[in-house]
Amino acid sequence: MADNLEKIELEYLLNTSPAILFNRLATPSGLSEWFADNVNVKGNIYTFIWEGSEQQAEQTQRKENKMVRYQWLDEGMEDAWFQFEINVDELTGDVALFITDHVDPDEKEDTIELWDQQVEVLKHGLGSS
Numbered sequence: 001m002a003d004n005l006e007k008i009e010l011e012y013l014l015n016t017s018p019a020i021l022f023n024r025l026a027t028p029s030g031l032s033e034w035f036a037d038n039v040n041v042k043g044n045i046y047t048f049i050w051e052g053s054e055q056q057a058e059q060t061q062r063k064e065n066k067m068v069r070y071q072w073l074d075e076g077m078e079d080a081w082f083q084f085e086i087n088v089d090e091l092t093g094d095v096a097l098f099i100t101d102h103v104d105p106d107e108k109e110d111t112i113e114l115w116d117q118q119v120e121v122l123k124h125g126l127g128s129s
Contacts, residue, residue, distance in 0.1 A: 005080055005102040008112060012097045012119045016126045018065040018086045021095060024122060025084040026059070026068040034122040046070065057081075097122075 014021060024030035028039040028046065036048040044059045057070035060081070069083040085098040097119070103111040 004105065006105045006108060008101050008103055008108060010099045010101075010112065010115055010119075012099070012123075014095050014097055014123060014126060016095055018088060018095060020126065021086055021097065022065045022068070024125070025086075025097075026062060033125045034118055045073070 024033060028041045031039045031046070031048070036050055038049040040047040040049070046057050046059060048055050048057065056073040058073060059068060060071045061067065061069040061083075065086060067083060067085040069081055071081045072078075080102040081100075082102070083098075083100040085100070087096045087098060088094070089096070099115055099119075101111060101115070
């Protein structure tokens, strides 16, 4: 399965500061506000909990207020990672969130729709919806 993963890149404009956004992307409390029902962390290993199911990922890269990457640890997902990158437009000051994910091509549309829904929850939590 991991061999045929397709990389998707999504962009969302958010009305917030990079520091506030980064907190929502890189901390258990921030992630549990919009990404998962609950998030536990031990070292660099994050356990994401959705409606009773769990998935683990390792935070493999982190640049304060810039980007964070998570590598899935589940069997068959060794090549799958997702990344949040914050980009601030130098001219306008607009804050954009770039999400990179790896999906099964058959699940691409569903995954994009899911990210859209999750980011709407994030925007609402940030007061920028």
